[in-house]
Amino acid sequence: MEHIHVIGAGLAGCEAAWQAAEAGARVVLYEMRPQKRTAAHKTDSFGELVCSNSLKSEQVHSAPWLLKQEMRRLGSLLLRAADQARVPGGHALTVDRALFSKEITAAIETHPRITIERREVERLPDKDVVIIASGPLTSDALAEEISRITGSERLFFYDSISPIVAAESIDMSIAFRASRWSKSLDGTDDYINCPFDKEQYTAFVDALLDAGRYEAHIAEDNTPYFEGCLPVEEIAKRGTDTLRFGPMKPAGLTDPRTGRWPYAAVQLRQENLRADSYNLVGFQNHMRFGDQARVFRMIPGLESAEFLRFGQMHRNTYIQSPVLLRETLQLRRDPRIFFAGQICGVEGYAESIAAGLLAGQNAAAVARGDEPVLLPRETALGSLCHYITHADPKNFQPANITFDLLPALDEDSKHRFRHDKKARHAEVCRRAHEAFDTFLNGTAPRVHCAVSV
Numbered sequence: 033m034e035h036i037h038v039i040g041a042g043l044a045g046c047e048a049a050w051q052a053a054e055a056g057a058r059v060v061l062y063e064m065r066p067q068k069r070t071a072a073h074k075t076d077s078f079g080e081l082v083c084s085n086s087l088k089s090e091q092v093h094s095a096p097w098l099l100k101q102e103m104r105r106l107g108s109l110l111l112r113a114a115d116q117a118r119v120p121g122g123h124a125l126t127v128d129r130a131l132f133s134k135e136i137t138a139a140i141e142t143h144p145r146i147t148i149e150r151r152e153v154e155r156l157p158d159k160d161v162v163i164i165a166s167g168p169l170t171s172d173a174l175a176e177e178i179s180r181i182t183g184s185e186r187l188f189f190y191d192s193i194s195p196i197v198a199a200e201s202i203d204m205s206i207a208f209r210a211s212r213w214s215k216s217l218d219g220t221d222d223y224i225n226c227p228f229d230k231e232q233y234t235a236f237v238d239a240l241l242d243a244g245r246y247e248a249h250i251a252e253d254n255t256p257y258f259e260g261c262l263p264v265e266e267i268a269k270r271g272t273d274t275l276r277f278g279p280m281k282p283a284g285l286t287d288p289r290t291g292r293w294p295y296a297a298v299q300l301r302q303e304n305l306r307a308d309s310y311n312l313v314g315f316q317n318h319m320r321f322g323d324q325a326r327v328f329r330m331i332p333g334l335e336s337a338e339f340l341r342f343g344q345m346h347r348n349t350y351i352q353s354p355v356l357l358r359e360t361l362q363l364r365r366d367p368r369i370f371f372a373g374q375i376c377g378v379e380g381y382a383e384s385i386a387a388g389l390l391a392g393q394n395a396a397a398v399a400r401g402d403e404p405v406l407l408p409r410e411t412a413l414g415s416l417c418h419y420i421t422h423a424d425p426k427n428f429q430p431a432n433i434t435f436d437l438l439p440a441l442d443e444d445s446k447h448r449f450r451h452d453k454k455a456r457h458a459e460v461c462r463r464a465h466e467a468f469d470t471f472l473n474g475t476a477p478r479v480h481c482a483v484s485v
């Protein structure tokens with residue numbers, strides 16, 4: 033079996049290295065810390081959690097729970113470490129971060145088939161199987177190399193994510209559908225608009241200015257903002273009316289109930305074909321998640337909004353996976369190269385580990401001349417891989433696991449559970465488990481993209 037080179041001993045890289053080694057491969061794991069640091073990592077340990085200590089919900093029948101259940105069933109090292117390092121955190125899987133890293137580092141360092149090289153990788157090995165798991169803060173030299181192999185226009189450096197809300201949680205007795213100046217490509221009213229009067233707007237701007245921010249990341253990350261992509265609270269700082277002339281511009285948005293333009297408006301843009309989620313246009317921000325929920329529920333029509341994702345801004349290196357990757361996480365133009373973790377367009381700790389897990393198992397399969405596997409679309413991990421490889425390449429942004437990424441239920445089930453969201457989610461999970469069982473029993477189809485290395 034050929035060697036497998038894994039670049040980055042973060043969440044995805046450690047999981048990938050472990051999986052490949054457990055499958056019998058000889059693995060070389062490269063980590064540039066402590067020689068070279070990132071703006072976010074504080075230690076030299078492997079599998080460091082750079083910010084919160086939560087691997088999200090363990091609430092039964094939630095999408096993050098489903099993903100973690102699948103990862104456990106696939107033998108995830110990092111979830112085992114998380115379970116061992118668990119601290120009380122309500123419904124979330126929260127961990128003692130030092131213990132979590134210690135468990136991972138010890139498991140990797142003592143694995144007989146893993147060799148560790150503490151150095152920055154600047155060029156990819158030109159033979160053997162390679163897994164690039166260098167994360168959102170990939171070093172500049174490696175980013176340049178990735179640009180070279182993928183094409184520079186396919187590598188993104190900044191991630192500004194607007195919050196997303198569930199369509200059914202928008203109060204349409206307040207919000208209204210309209211396109212600005214009634215113009216849209218097909219004559220439909222594409223946007224949902226949330227109208228503000230003057231008093232509501234002033235209170236909202238004040239709340240934005242008061243909201244808690246993730247200052248630590250801003251201070252450590254000197255990457256300048258793009259003027260066209262400023263955090264919303266930064267715009268608010270520039271003057272009370274600045275938002276009204278920017279992302280909250282009401283011009284051309286006639287409220288059908290008043291026949292007039294509102295004082296200000298937030299526009300919500302449809303996020304997916306199913307039209308069950310909408311993003312707040314231009315509302316990328318640095319605010320703490322709790323503050324986002326509180327402040328954005330002051331938006332008229334969003335008082336009871338269910339947030340599927342919160343806004344974020346940080347330096348984030350990721351590739352244009354819908355164009356570049358197969359669902360097996362292999363580079364289309366060179367299938368001996370895999371991408372895993374945040375750099376392949378997933379978002380979040382658990383999602384990064386999950387991508388590392390699949391890349392590690394598939395890399396081992398390719399290294400021994402077998403075919404890599406494709407997780408069924410009904411599963412959470414299968415849907416995550418499907419999203420990153422099938423999303424609209426022009427607007428591709430990293431995603432957390434949400435039910436939104438999984439296939440919709442059939443009409444029958446939708447009808448049966450139409451008044452009960454919990455039952456709908458339970459049904460999606462039941463279907464996912466069933467597909468996963470079939471996959472583990474070996475009866476699910478394999479993909480034909482093995483390569484000789």
Ligand SMILES: Cc1cc2nc3c(=O)[nH]c(=O)nc-3n(C[C@H](O)[C@H](O)[C@H](O)COP(=O)(O)OP(=O)(O)OC[C@H]3O[C@@H](n4cnc5c(N)ncnc54)[C@H](O)[C@@H]3O)c2cc1C
Binds near residue numbers: 042044085168171384
């Ligand atoms: C500031 C910040 C805060 C975040 N907060 C959260 C959060 O609270 N919750 C959440 O779920 N997600 C969060 N994320 C997103 C994401 O989940 C994490 O970044 C996660 O660590 C990604 O895992 P990864 O394995 O892809 O990358 P990492 O865990 O970052 O691992 C990549 C590793 O590669 C190494 N490396 C980089 N370049 C090279 C090179 N050339 N040679 C050798 N080694 C190299 C790095 O030193 C690092 O150890 C955050 C991201 C950032 C940037």
